[in-house]
Amino acid sequence: MHPILHGAHLLEDMINPDSRWEFPKRGLLQQPFPYFLLALVVLGARLLIASRQTATDMAGPADALPQDSGSAGLQLMLRRLSTTARLFHTTAHPDDEDGGMITYESRGKGDTVVLLTLNRGEGGQNKVGSNLFDVLGVLRTLELTGSDRYYGVEQRFTRVADFGFSKNADETFQKWNGHEPGLADIVRVIRTFRPDVVVSRFEGSDRDGHGNHQASGILSRQAFRAAADPKQFPEQINEGLLPWQAKKFYYDRVCPFGSSDCPPDNYTIKVPTGEKDSLLGMTYVQFAMEGLRHQLSQGAGDWSVDAGPHYAFYRLVDSVLPPTKDKDGHEQDFFDGIDTTLSGLADRLGTEEAKVPYLRPELVKLQKEVEDAKRLAASDAGKAAGPLLEGLHNTNALIARVGEEKTLAEIERRELLGNLKTKRDQFQQAANLALGLTLNVTVDAPTGANAEDAFVAVPGLVFGLTVRLRNSGNKALTIRDVGLDLPAGWKAAATSAKVQAVAPGQEAPAQFRVTVPENAAYTRPYWHRNDPERDGLNVVDDPRYATLPFPPPPVQAHVNYSADAFDGSIRGTGMASFKSAAGRETKRAIAVAPPFSISIDPISQVIPVGFHGPRIVKVSVKSSVSGEATANVHLAAPAGWQVDPPSQRVSFANFGESKICEFRVVPSTGREGRFPIKASLEYMGKTYSEGYTVVTRHDLDTFYYYQPAVQKVSVVDVKTLPNLKIGYIMGAGDDIPEVLRQVGLDVTLIPAEKLANEDLGRYGTIVLGIRAYDTQKDVIANNKKLLDFVSAGGTLLVQYEADTGTFNGGAFTPYPATLARGRVSVEEAPVEILAPENHIFHVPNEISERDFNGWVQERGLYFMDKWDDKFTPLLASHDPGESSLKGGLLVTKFGKGAYIYTGYAFFRQLPAGVPGAVRLYVNLLSAGH
Secondary structure (H helix, E strand, C coil): CCCCCCCCHHHHHHCCCCCCCCCCCCCCCCCCCCHHHHHHHHHHHHHHHHCCCCCCCCCCCCCHHHHHCHHHHHHHHHHHHHHCCCCEEEEEECCCCHHHHHHHHHHHHCCCCEEEEECCCCCCCCCCCCHHHHHHHHHHHHHHHHHHHHHCCCCEEEEECCCCCCCHHHHHHHHCCCCHHHHHHHHHHHHHHHHCCCEEEECHHHHCCCHHHHHHHHHHHHHHHHCCCCCCCCHHHCCCCCCCCCCCHHHHHCCCCCCCCCCCCCCCHHHHHHEEECCCCEEEEHHHHHHHHCCCCHHHCCHHHCCCCEEEEEEEEEEECCCCCCCCCCCCCCCCCCCCCHHHHHCCCCHHHHHHHCCHHHHHHHHHHHHHHHHHCCCCCCHHHHHHHHHHHHHHHHHHHCCCCCCCCCHHHHHHHHHHHHHHHHHHHHHHHCEEEEEEEEECCCCCCCHHHHCCCCCCCCEEEEEEEEEEECCCEEEEEEECCCCCCCEEEEECCCEEECCCCCCCEEEEEEECCCCCCCCCEEEEECCCCCCCEEECCCHCCCCCCCCCCCHHHHHEEEEEEEEEEEEEEEEEEEEEECCEEEEECCCEEECCEEEEECCEEECCCCCCEEEEEEEEECCCCCCCCCEEEEECCCCCEEEEECCEEEEECCCCCCEEEEEEEECCCCCEEEEEEEEEEEECCCCCEEEEEEEECCCCCCEEEEEEEEEEEEEEECCCCCCCEEEEEEECCCCCCHHHHHCCEEEEEHHHHHHHHCCHHHHHEEEECCCCCHCHHHHEEEEEEEEHHCCCCCEEECCCCCCCCHHHHEEEEEEEEEEEEEEEEECCCCCCEEECCCHHHHCCCCCCHHHHHHCCCCCCCEEEEEEECCEEEEECCCCCCCCCCCCCEEEEEEEEEEEEEEEEEEHCCCCCCCCHHHHHHHEEEEEEC
């Protein structure tokens, strides 16, 4: 089943596989099932939907979805106002979430839903580019929050990292320093959010597949009880959080894709995710799919689902309530046994309700105001504003009264206040929708040499900002206050006359001059890993933002108004508006950046031992200073290395201008090892030594990934064959060609679309990049040409493929071989050389088992499991406790040439400068020559 429909990664495995899964799979089935038939069912479902979005027409992030605007948005908000239900859904990675279920609960029923995703998917494979590790984590965070807009949920994360595929929870917990870090963060979110129900995507057994999945299920169930125990993580209690016991805990009991029924003993809840919602214009699972398709790095861009019946099935596994199941062992709803009405907030106090006799009458009054708003909105959205503003007024008064209440126990008072504040915010949002109000907060006329980078605020900058309140409704507003909400130390001064009122169909502008302090914090992730290639835990740099996707944008604005004799407010985020290079109007939240971004290209380099010539190191510097600026750029190399010149003076004329400074570096390469080259810039008495990358896409928000300006140099004892010409056809994207050039090989990139007309006879070896058959249709179309190249005497090196169905069905190998999902996830797993006499282990480099030391993240993935006798397996490896896998490196002679398939993870090892991997890869390229 599709992840959005009820499982993580299964449709992706069938049609566009991801690297996380191993059979037997957890998600889809509890009993054996003909998976090839499922693939046909899924493929058929993809073809049934009438209209698809593509990567170029998905909704962007700046404006509200149409379903969240106008009358539809008001109706959806009124659903939320009618219930106090809180649901907490836990998963392991982005795209694991049961989007259909949470969309049904959030948008269909109005529940307040928080989605907690343990990690950010930074250890996965990127299907749309070569970015890996932590910058991929930033991208996938943006993709997931883009999906969340459709699901209608809030997003949280823990500090644990996706370190790559693992096969069991034990390995995962070893990488995560045990249970405590992840458990503590889940407990923190539960104590903060105070959910009624916890719904885990995974059950915590080997049926979950990925070890991260198993760990997610284990930690979620532990957190259900641990959050209520004040002895667990007492530091959170000391911070002011209070213990919280959710009422029920469920985990996912997946049944076959497309099923309308499930064995009755397997589930407690049957959620109708295939039900159509008139406000969304489609079924809940289809709407969720619209969100999931923003996760392009997961390969979700063209996923779709039919409009037929779909269900999500969950089992109740822990509860603190009296029995809630019917005679058949089923429930109608996650919240059976829990009063989620507004007046039910009084019932939750039990005997304590007598201490606040005013509470129930006030709650009943609020419920009546919601019902009045529903009745009026059915005919005219604007008429609902009156009862909504009155409800907002009464909720604020009740919050003030409960806030001063001394008779209630603190935990009960805190819960009551939390629910009331949620209702306050919902009343306010609904009132603004009924009134037809929108607030735009934009930088005045941003300028820059590169529009894609406009606009960043640097410390010390003064810029103009305009706040525009648009009144599209039919009621006149009195403006009580317009102001900016800024971080400490920022200053704002109004530069326009105060607006008194805004009539229907008009807008009210207000201008400000904003001064950014010299010590303003940069817009950057609040977490980092010191060694992204190996660390399993993130370091949280700013605990204020722990568990949030990102720190909030620094510039916010508010307008306080009066309408119908009641007060209200509307808020907005400061944005920069510009046109992209493609001419698309784009908005981006105002961000703070350093005056200069400095980076080294490339960020890693491999140099052969004994190399005595110079290497050119390019230092890129980008200015965010408004106007002219002059700075000094320095390059520092290890002792004994020569740098010429040691520094350069560089001048900029405009904001956004970039310059490249070239340094001539003569390394000392007498021994194998790792060495850093560091760049820095001095400007007005300050030193800058980091660069940032703008991580964005037109359908996503924008954030910034920072890296130190350091080039990691690996000096490797590697020999190459002279005069070997290599053609490299890129697949999903990797950085191997640059490493090959660095060690002295002649590498030409061959665009896949030009393969048909390329003279392959010019090359000795052709390399297919990772997932080339998955991602490049021209490689499939020209496979015979590639095999003819081998037959004529060339060497073809095919790197891992993930779409086993396409690869096996295409018969792309010269002799029969079956691609499978076998993998070795432990990078330290022993490797046995099966054919030590084979020339691949001797020419031009001698290879031994020592060459498999120091690998990063994993040994390999997508090994062959069957092959013709004409293939020779060269290596064997296996994860602890498993049988040996021999299909990770196969070679055969075909005609006059050599054909090689490898699933070993060279795409990670070579950019990381792993010496043994570099040597072995060079030998593979040299095979047959």
